[in-house]
Structure formats: structure tokens, C-alpha cells
Amino acid sequence: MESSSSSGWFPVVIALCVLAILKPLIDTFFFTPLSKNLPPGPRFFPFIGNFRWLLRSFAQTEPFLNRLHAKYGPIVTVYVGRRPAIFVASHELAHRALVQNGASFADRPPPLITSRIMSSDQKNINTSFYGPTWRLFRRNLAAEILHPSRMRSFSKSRKWVLEVLMKRLGDQRGGEVVVVEHFQYAMFCLLVLMCFGDRLDEKAIRQVEDCQRRLLLNVGRFRILNFWPRLGKVVFRKRWQEFHHIRNHQREVLAPLIEARSKFIQGYRQTDGEQQERTVAYVDSLLQLELPEEKRKLNEGEIISLCSEFLNAGTDTTSTALQWIMANMVKYPHIQEKLYQEIRGVVAAGSEEVEEDHLQSMPYLKAVVLEGLRRHPPGHFVLPHAVTEDAELNGYKIPKKGSINFMVAQMGWDPKVWEDPMEFRPERFLGEGRGDEFDITGSREIRMMPFGVGRRICPGYVLAMLHLEYFLANLIWRFQWKPVGEVDLAEKLEFTVVMKNPLRALISPRLDELYIK
Template sequence: MEHFQHAMFCLLVLMCFGDKLDEDQIKRIKDVQRQMIVNFSKFNILNYWPGVTKILLRNRWKELFFLRKCQEDVFMPLIRARKMAKEERVNKSKEDMKDYEDEYVLSYVDTLLALELPEEKRKLTEEEMVSLCSEFLNAGTDTTSTALQWIMANLVKYPQTQEKLFMEIKGVVQDGEVSIKEEELQKMPYLKAVILEGLRRHPPAHFVLPHAVTEDVILGKYAVPKDATINFMVAEMGWDPKVWEDPMAFKPERFLESGGETFDITGSREIKMMPFGAGRRICPGYGLAMLHLEYFVANLIWKFEWKAVDGDDVDLSEKEEFTVVMKNPLQAQVCPRLK
């Protein structure tokens, strides 16, 4: 799991800041982010009666401000460096620009620097950009790496599924190719089915973020009052025997039985599962998450054969951390495939 998290985090850091940072810089970012995530629930109470908690829980407020200061100390130099690079780019000659464009990666920070708030007629502050970068890294790391671990665990547990996936990849990618390209992923329907089945059977979050009801409403046989806080049981929706045949089994083939029609993960036609939420509040990064999962799973299966450790059956028991993870993390023998 640590390897999956590190790989995903490094990718998101590159996407966020546009530069390949060294290991020390990545470790500093990871440490401040981990501290925020680990202490997240502890600071929730500070949202209620802040005037009172600033007196009764002043040490907890100090801890929150300290962690925030650590985060700003790490993020702000990276944001400022990107801002300076953007200004230098504007002043480059056409010849220099051509060489620069070959190395240039449009980053998330670049889009934040360009953003203007129309109602307030201003740019984002550095503090606002720190918060948005933190959200970008947190939202994409644990959720995607958790989903990746569950998918790989099932491919280890069910070697026939892994072999079927490998044969699909082999039919698309030429022998000797070191890695799979993004455009090749679009030719792999069984790969997409494996990802969808992983998200159905093991959604990283068993609930979406809470929502508030704007008016009194009758939902089925229940009366839901205005301003009530509600949530959706994402995992149970994906395990509903009225919707899914043999719901607790890992069967990617169930997503290939629609006569070639692509499964609607957004829930715009109907909602059978919603690992990313649905409607206007759907996770804005769901497309990116699907791409990352397809890319990592395809390349891990293309390059290596994954086997259970001798005498050790893969345990799919769960436990809840920031996401719902494997109670006993995946242990596997990884053997390079002979090309």
C-alpha cells in the first residue's frame, strides 16, 4: 500500500506543481499533508461555537494553526516559483520558447494563478491556493491508491481474471513495448470492466460527503425535513442483490453484458452504483481517477505477474482509516514477465 500511495502522490505532485521535485521535497509535502489528514477529525469540533472553543480548546486551535503554518511554509515557495516561471515564460524569445515548451507541463497551480474571481474582481490569494493544492493532493492520493490496492488484491486472488486481462493487453500492445500508452487504454474494454468492478465491490469511501436538504420532501415512504443532513450508503448500493446478481463476487464480466454500451458511472441515466457521487456534486476528478486506475493496473499487469504469497490466501477484510482499506494489506509475489 505504501508503494501505491507513494507512486500516486508523486504523480499528483507533478500535476499540481508542474516540476519533478526531489525526494526530500516530496517527503516534506507528504509529511504536512499526512499530519492534516491524521488530525482531521480532531479539529472538526472547532467548527462549532468557535467563540467558546477558542477559550476551552485553545491548545487544539494552536495545534491547528501550527500545522497550517507548516503547510504554508512548504507550499508557498513552490507556488511562488511557479509564478516566477510563468513570468519568465512570457518574456522568452520564440527560439527559447520552442525548447522550453518541450519540457513544459501545464500544472494545477498554473490554472490557479490564471484564475480570476469575477464577482470580487480579484486573483486568488496565496493562502487560498495553498488550501486548493492541499485539497487536490488529498482528494486524489488515498482514494485512488486504495482503489488500486483493492483491484490488485482481487487480481492476485483470482489469477484467471488476471490472465484474461493480460491476454487483452497483449492483443493491443506490441511485444517489447516498455509501457502502455494512454491511447491504447481506450482499446481495452475488459480493463475498464475490472476497474468498474473494483469500484463497485470495494469503493474507497462507503459514504459520500454529507448533504443538506433544502425543503421538506418525501423519499419513498420516508419524510425528510428541511435542513436535515443526509448521506448515501455508497457501498450498500453497489452490493444490492436486487440490482446486482451475486453482488459480493468479483465478476468484471458483468460490465461487458450491456451489448457494448458503456456503463454510466456518472448516474445520469440511472444509479446502480456511485463511488464518485452523482449529479451536480459528483467528484470533479472522477475522469482523472479512472484514467489513473486504468493506467496503473494495465502497466502493472503488463510488466509483472502477480501471485499470492505461498500458503497465504488474500484476505479481503476491511478496516476504516481515511478511506476503507484492506485490514491486512496486500502481500504478493511480483515476477517480471518474459517478453
């Protein structure tokens, strides 16, 4: 028995000895970073990256990163395949990278294959590398849509959409309302008009909304297609077919709108515009653009990608932010009442609308919007950045082929910067740091960055703030909002971070005579 027992342990001892000899080689091959002096992070496997990273859903990613930051500090590295992905949770480091060294950190990492297809090979603002094409697209958007004079030209469009929204809500007065459905529809009405220049009927709006949301809500399902794409086209054949079907459906919906607008512009030019009043639309400018490096105009797919980007940027994020803000108005009636009293002090009694000129006289309104964006940013991360050449941040190397990501939500919830950060308290933006003086661009310092900062800051942040303030003020002016049960502020991730349980509210008109026709 003793001899048998000894012989049984012999293979185990041999295996342990071999493992001890091979351990340095195993650590070097499997766990050593591919680039020296990167920020710290967990061990990884070459070609595959962190198995835990690949297996996690988007909803699990943020808690995972928070644990890494607690262990390793404000800047950490994880691997996705062979590419290092660096995550920054520090206001100071974000400012140093994106503002003080903005040109170096303004690039984008190489796109994943699904992103490359949806962006028509990076022919949009978000995915373009930092260079002439990106400058062309961003400058065009800034001049043709986001210039103050052009933004004012859409005031009638905003008023029309406001009435669409108020009618939909007014038809349900005294009843229970699922608010996000109405917010999303209203934002699509407005952004489709700004994009294509026409007031489409509800059926056409719904078609645009459906094709765009089908794409956004399936981002997580298509994530797996970006790993080993050649093999995946065989293994995940049906999912690839679904992806291409959604892209083709988007083309079927948006291409006729672009063609109709092109014909309208040609007809307008032939009559010299004498008989028609033309509302300038975003697609008008895209039809005239010429790519600087290729010396050609945009093709249909590239225009579709830019229009899709415009619609998504102005609808989903805005309607999400507006729902979060209204959820807090319902949950905290004293904040709602304080905002209503501020509006009453500015708007004449009996007026049907809070006009855009009124907004500048409402500091508490602006504070409520800023607090909503701080406490519930629609995106918890900015889009990944990359460096044009190897760079240094906080003593660590940031490699050219890696990506660097900034944790928006964690910066807005940092207790070192914000007192009681998880409370919804608009007053924090009043006093010395008044809301109308708060630097949302982060150029002086970063305290929160819901729109990003630096050269890649969201170009439409001024328009987004206008839409949030305008629609919020009118929602509070027209209706009193009360909860249906407990307001649940739990989150879930779709394209943006939305309410897990959409807001339901009871609304009643504050000015009943407005609805007696």
C-alpha cells in the same frame, strides 16, 4: 415492619406519578424532531443530538446507519447537535434527488469550523456553496486540467511516473512488496507535477506527501473540535494547537512551490516562451482567477486550499482504489491471468508499455476497474449535500439547514441490484451491460456511484478512470503477482476506506529482458 415497608414505597409511587404527568412534556422537549415530517429516525436530545452518534467513531458509523435503515427504511434522520442529517440508501431516491432534481440538491450544508479553516472559508470546489464561486472553480478545473486535450498533454508525465513506479517495483523483484507505499508515492509524483508543473526530487515529493497525509489521517482526531468550538478552544487547547500546526506546516510546504511557479510564469512571459517549453499546471490557472463576487484574485491561503484539494482528490482515492483492485488480482489469479491474456492480445510482444491508446481495446480491463470501484469504493459516503430551499423526497421534508447523505457502498452492494454483490466478478460488466457502455455518471439510472452523481459528481472521474486503467494494465503487463499468505480484505477507515492489513505480494517480471541493462 409493615408500616415501614409501606412508607418506603411511597416516594417511588409519587415519583412514578410525577413522571407519568411530565412524560408528554419530556417527549415533546427532548424527543420531538425540530422540524415536522422529517424522515424517521431514533430519538434525540436538543443541542446535543444523538449521544450514540457523537460517541461513535467513523468506523462504527456505517453499521449504525445500516441498522437504522433496516428498522426505518431507505431514508432516515439522525441529529448532530440541532442539525438533522438525512441518510439515503436507495438508488431510486438518490437518482430522484441528485439527477432529476439536481439543482435543488446541489448545495452544501454550513461547514464545520475545521472544514472552514482548511478550505479558507469554503474557497474550494468541494465545500463551496452552490453558486458563482463554485461554478468558477469547477469550470476552471474542467477547462485547464480535465479537458480531453489537456489530459492528453500530460501523457508524458504519466509515462514518467509509470517508469518511476516500475523501477521501484523492479528493484524488489522476487521479493515481498508492500504495494500501497509505492502506489501512493507514484500518485503524488504525478499529481504534484500536474499541480505545480515541475518534476520534484524525492525529498520534495516526500515533504508534500507528508503534510497532506498528516492532515488526512488526523481527520478523526479533530472531529471533536467541531462540537461547541468556543468551549472546545479551552477544553481541547492542545488539540487545537495541533490542528493549527498541521495547517501551518502545509502552508510552509506548499507556499514556496506556488511562489516558484509564479516566478517561472513571469519569466516565461518576459521571454515570450521562445526559449522554454512550458507544461501548463493547475496552479497556473489559480494565479489568474478572480472571484466573481469579491472582484479580487485568490490569496495565498485560498490557492493552498485549492491545491491541497487537487492533490488529495487525485492521490489518496486513486492509490486506495488501485490497491483494492490489485488485492483482488492477487487473491484471484484466474482474474489476473484473464486480464493478462487480454493485454497480450492488444499489445505487441516485447513492448515495455501498455500505451494509453491501447486501453480502449480492453473491455475486460475496464470491467475489472469498475468492479473494483463497486466492491471497494474508496469513499463509502459522498460528501454531504444540502438543499437550496426546503424540499421533498419520498414524501418527507428535506430542510434547508440540514444535510443529506448518500450511502455509496450500500448501493454498490445491494442484492436487489447486484447478484452476489460481495463477490468480485468483473464479468458482470460485460455482455449486454458492457463496461465501456456502463454509465458511471448515473445520468440514466444509478446502480453504483463511486464518484457521486449529478451536479456535484467528482469532476475528475474521467481522469481517475484513465489513471486506474493505465497503471493497472501496466502492473499486470510487467509483473506476475502472487500472494504472501492469505489476502485479507478487511477494511479500516482513514481518509478513505483502506485495507486494514495492506497488501503484500511477491512479484516477478513477466519480461525479464526489460530489466537486464
